[in-house]
Amino acid sequence: MAFYRSHVLVCIDPECLAKGAHEIVDALQDEFVAQGLIDEIQVLETSRIGGCSGGPEMMVYPEGFHYHGMTADDIPFLVEEHFLKGRIVERFREVSKPIVDEELGPLRPKEVRIVLRNCGQIDPNNIEDYLAIDGYQALGKALFEMTPEKVIDEVLNSGLRGRGGAGFPAGRKWRLTRQVNDNPKYMVCNADEGDPGAFMNRRVLEGDPHSVIEGMIIGAYAIGASYGYIYCRAEYPVAVDTLNIAIKQAREFGFLGNNIFGTDFNFDLEVRVGAGAFVCGEETALMASIMGKRGEPNPRPPFPSVKGVWGKPTNNNNVETYSNVPQIISKGAAWYASMGTERSKGTKTFAVGGNVVKPGLIEVPMGITLREIIFEVAGGIKDGKKYKAVQTGGPMGGCLTEEHLDLPLDYEALSQAGSMMGSGGLVVMDENSCMVDIARFFMDFTQAESCGKCTPCRVGTRRILELLQKICDGKGQDGDIERLENLCYEVSRNSLCGLGQGAPNPVLSTLKHFRHEYEAHIYEKRCPAKVCRPLIHLTIQTPVCTGCTVCSRNCPVNAISGERRQAHLIDQAACIRCGICVQVCNFNAISVES
Amino acid sequence: MIAPLIESEVAAIVREAIKEHGIQRDALIPILSEINHKLGYIPGEAFREMRKQLHDPARQAYIAESQLYGLASFYDMLSTKSRGRHVIKFCENAPCHVVGGKAIWDGLRETLGLENGETTPDDKWTLVTTSCLGLCSVGPVVLIDEDMYGNVTPEQISKILDHYE
Numbered sequence: 001m002a003f004y005r006s007h008v009l010v011c012i013d014p015e016c017l018a019k020g021a022h023e024i025v026d027a028l029q030d031e032f033v034a035q036g037l038i039d040e041i042q043v044l045e046t047s048r049i050g051g052c053s054g055g056p057e058m059m060v061y062p063e064g065f066h067y068h069g070m071t072a073d074d075i076p077f078l079v080e081e082h083f084l085k086g087r088i089v090e091r092f093r094e095v096s097k098p099i100v101d102e103e104l105g106p107l108r109p110k111e112v113r114i115v116l117r118n119c120g121q122i123d124p125n126n127i128e129d130y131l132a133i134d135g136y137q138a139l140g141k142a143l144f145e146m147t148p149e150k151v152i153d154e155v156l157n158s159g160l161r162g163r164g165g166a167g168f169p170a171g172r173k174w175r176l177t178r179q180v181n182d183n184p185k186y187m188v189c190n191a192d193e194g195d196p197g198a199f200m201n202r203r204v205l206e207g208d209p210h211s212v213i214e215g216m217i218i219g220a221y222a223i224g225a226s227y228g229y230i231y232c233r234a235e236y237p238v239a240v241d242t243l244n245i246a247i248k249q250a251r252e253f254g255f256l257g258n259n260i261f262g263t264d265f266n267f268d269l270e271v272r273v274g275a276g277a278f279v280c281g282e283e284t285a286l287m288a289s290i291m292g293k294r295g296e297p298n299p300r301p302p303f304p305s306v307k308g309v310w311g312k313p314t315n316n317n318n319v320e321t322y323s324n325v326p327q328i329i330s331k332g333a334a335w336y337a338s339m340g341t342e343r344s345k346g347t348k349t350f351a352v353g354g355n356v357v358k359p360g361l362i363e364v365p366m367g368i369t370l371r372e373i374i375f376e377v378a379g380g381i382k383d384g385k386k387y388k389a390v391q392t393g394g395p396m397g398g399c400l401t402e403e404h405l406d407l408p409l410d411y412e413a414l415s416q417a418g419s420m421m422g423s424g425g426l427v428v429m430d431e432n433s434c435m436v437d438i439a440r441f442f443m444d445f446t447q448a449e450s451c452g453k454c455t456p457c458r459v460g461t462r463r464i465l466e467l468l469q470k471i472c473d474g475k476g477q478d479g480d481i482e483r484l485e486n487l488c489y490e491v492s493r494n495s496l497c498g499l500g501q502g503a504p505n506p507v508l509s510t511l512k513h514f515r516h517e518y519e520a521h522i523y524e525k526r527c528p529a530k531v532c533r534p535l536i537h538l539t540i541q542t543p544v545c546t547g548c549t550v551c552s553r554n555c556p557v558n559a560i561s562g563e564r565r566q567a568h569l570i571d572q573a574a575c576i577r578c579g580i581c582v583q584v585c586n587f588n589a590i591s592v593e594s
Numbered sequence: 595m596i597a598p599l600i601e602s603e604v605a606a607i608v609r610e611a612i613k614e615h616g617i618q619r620d621a622l623i624p625i626l627s628e629i630n631h632k633l634g635y636i637p638g639e640a641f642r643e644m645r646k647q648l649h650d651p652a653r654q655a656y657i658a659e660s661q662l663y664g665l666a667s668f669y670d671m672l673s674t675k676s677r678g679r680h681v682i683k684f685c686e687n688a689p690c691h692v693v694g695g696k697a698i699w700d701g702l703r704e705t706l707g708l709e710n711g712e713t714t715p716d717d718k719w720t721l722v723t724t725s726c727l728g729l730c731s732v733g734p735v736v737l738i739d740e741d742m743y744g745n746v747t748p749e750q751i752s753k754i755l756d757h758y759e
Contacts, residue, residue: 015732018742196687199728234627234671235727275623276670278725292620294668353689353730360731391688427688441691449725451668554749556704578700580748 004042009059011120012045013206014238016055020072024056027075037083047207049120054094066094066106108362108377112339114347115323116363119207124242127249130210136255138326142218143261151222152178155325157333159345163320164190165393165422167411170321177305178223180313187220187228188309190286190318194233194278195394196445198425200349201319203361205232205239209246213269215322217255218329220267223315228269231286234276243271278449282497283316285451296453297497318423320349340366344410352378354428355385371405374428385430393422395442396502398509399435418509434531435514436521440468442506446499457500460491464507474534476522485511530592533577537593542567544589551581551590607632608643617648622665626672635673636666670725678713680758683724683737690733698734701748705755
């Protein structure tokens with residue numbers, strides 16, 4: 001193996017790629033060749049170095065310097081300064097996230113990384129990188145030192161619960177599937193991470209695919225399964241490629257296939273790519289899709305552990321659940337169970353988005369409060385605005401407010417508050433978000449994604465959406481709130497699968513905590529957050545306007561008129577209230593009123 | 595079935611996709627995805643070809659065009675309508691929405707004069723919404739063909755569109 005004095009890791013996540021990460025890699029290679037450094041310094045492509053929002057990003061080891069925001073043109077300068085002269089280029093240095101521990105990379109305060117530990121640290125396309133950090137040792141331990149029953153006990157005692165959102169204890173599910181007397185058995189990994197705003201699984205698949213594969217193999221050994229599917233959504237092309245490379249390499253190294261590690265245990269695995277249907281994240285729909293059918297859910301029972309893929313016992317877990325398994329086996333159940341609350345153990349990854357200072361991916365121990373997540377880990381609300389609400393659990397979750405900020409993160413605590421853990425999307429909203437608009441927005445999503453199989457969900461979500469749209473349009477009437485509540489109750493009670501049962505949650509939770517906003521829309525024809533277009537109007541403050549004409553030039557419907565250096569005027573009849581003028585005005589001369 | 599001597603382009607694409615993915619029931623979605631990828635959409639002829647080519651009396655296997663159409667119309671990424679030379683996919687999900695996605699969507703609709711799913715008369719642009727692309731930390735996100743644009747602002751829209759022929 002060649003020896004390099006230094007390694008440069010360039011993030012190739014889609015976000016960084018979009019900002020020219022490949023050009024950076026090429027420029028680095030060219031420059032190292034030109035400077036005669038190519039034998040000393042290795043350029044590696046990896047994922048998840050930072051938040052990617054300041055990308056492209058790169059990491060220089062062994063020093064652990066984090067650079068970001070450079071273009072290919074900056075590379076010759078950067079190489080000369082850093083690698084020839086040994087000077088740090090402050091201009092590109094990422095300093096907002098100090099490097100606490102070189103092994104873990106830039107860790108945010110309060111973060112604990114188990115699932116994300118390898119992301120950004122290893123080359124996901126090279127199995128040897130994973131082996132070098134004790135990869136597949138847990139599999140060896142399970143096969144040689146543990147019986148399948150012992151593996152299940154270990155997972156059960158660790159308290160690991162399904163990270164897809166429902167929180168069913170993983171060990172119990174494994175035992176159920178093991179006990180069914182029918183063969184062959186299948187392992188399914190749910191990588192159909194469709195919740196808007198949730199991209200934790202994408203990062204794990206792109207940054208550390210072998211941890212998921214190893215977890216699945218250990219699970220297959222425990223359950224007695226012989227074949228597995230990873231169902232990955234088509235929106236994640238990089239993850240699909242990475243998984244295929246990883247599976248091929250695992251096969252070459254004898255971790256997949258017949259007689260794994262020389263034992264009589266056989267297991268193999270393939271990737272199935274979705275075709276764009278949110279409902280396929282529901283386990284019965286997902287299995288239908290694997291079998292080449294429309295991804296429509298089926299009533300349970302029979303549960304997949306009894307009758308799943310091809311009518312055979314099937315164990316379904318998601319990416320994050322499997323990826324926890326190797327470490328639980330290596331370090332023991334007690335270590336894992338030492339983190340978290342009474343009933344929710346370990347850590348949980350979240351994708352924090354919306355109006356926060358530092359959006360992105362985090363991994364925190366269970367039991368942490370929402371306040372800590374939003375204000376410490378994610379840096380608080382952007383632009384000094386006020387916190388209003390946070391949507392947890394995706395489109396089937398609920399909005400939580402100020403009063404829930406000190407709630408400990410735990411499956412039960414979140415459901416009691418009217419939301420749910422979900423797969424881990426956190427959308428933080430500031431005072432400028434209209435909660436009726438947010439509810440309409442989520443309902444628009446679930447209505448479109450309803451598969452149409454059962455009537456309450458197919459028709460009910462559409463009727464709820466129509467009512468919300470009417471309210472946002474300023475046409476709400478007395479009684480609409482009660483009609484909404486009634487419909488929500490029926491849809492959640494009578495729908496076939498989790499999609500319909502959870503669909504009314506955003507409406508019910510916003511009605512509970514922000515009823516006054518609904519009432520303002522209906523009775524006062526006013527949108528308090530000034531978001532709903534039909535209920536606002538834009539006016540130019542004559543004394544402030546300098547007549548720079550930037551607004552009239554940018555108006556898409558030519559509704560703004562006025563002479564240069566004279567105050568401008570908006571024609572209210574022509575104005576479509578798109579807000580472009582507000583954004584482009586350099587003098588804050590345009591006010592939004594409701 | 596024996597292949598005819600001269601085959602249409604669609605038939606050849608179907609044949610190739612079947613050869614790669616197999617004739618089992620669980621190969622249907624991969625086959626449809628591949629046709630969609632190659633042609634940009636799945637024309638009616640492709641359904642007919644799939645029915646013919648997958649018909650196997652020996653295995654008593656038979657798939658109806660309606661079943662194939664049912665599959666294709668269920669999944670968002672499979673299109674049964676022809677599309678423009680460039681497909682603009684706008685991420686309409688909450689994280690993009692709360693950071694200003696609505697202004698981008700309205701800007702796109704107004705600039706192109708299109709509603710969701712429509713194609714311009716010159717066949718240049720098709721505008722569709724897409725499910726979450728997982729690029730939420732750089733929202734709002736617009737995907738044009740395979741090119742990703744993050745942190746898009748309304749003023750950038752026409753500049754971005756100008757890149758395309």
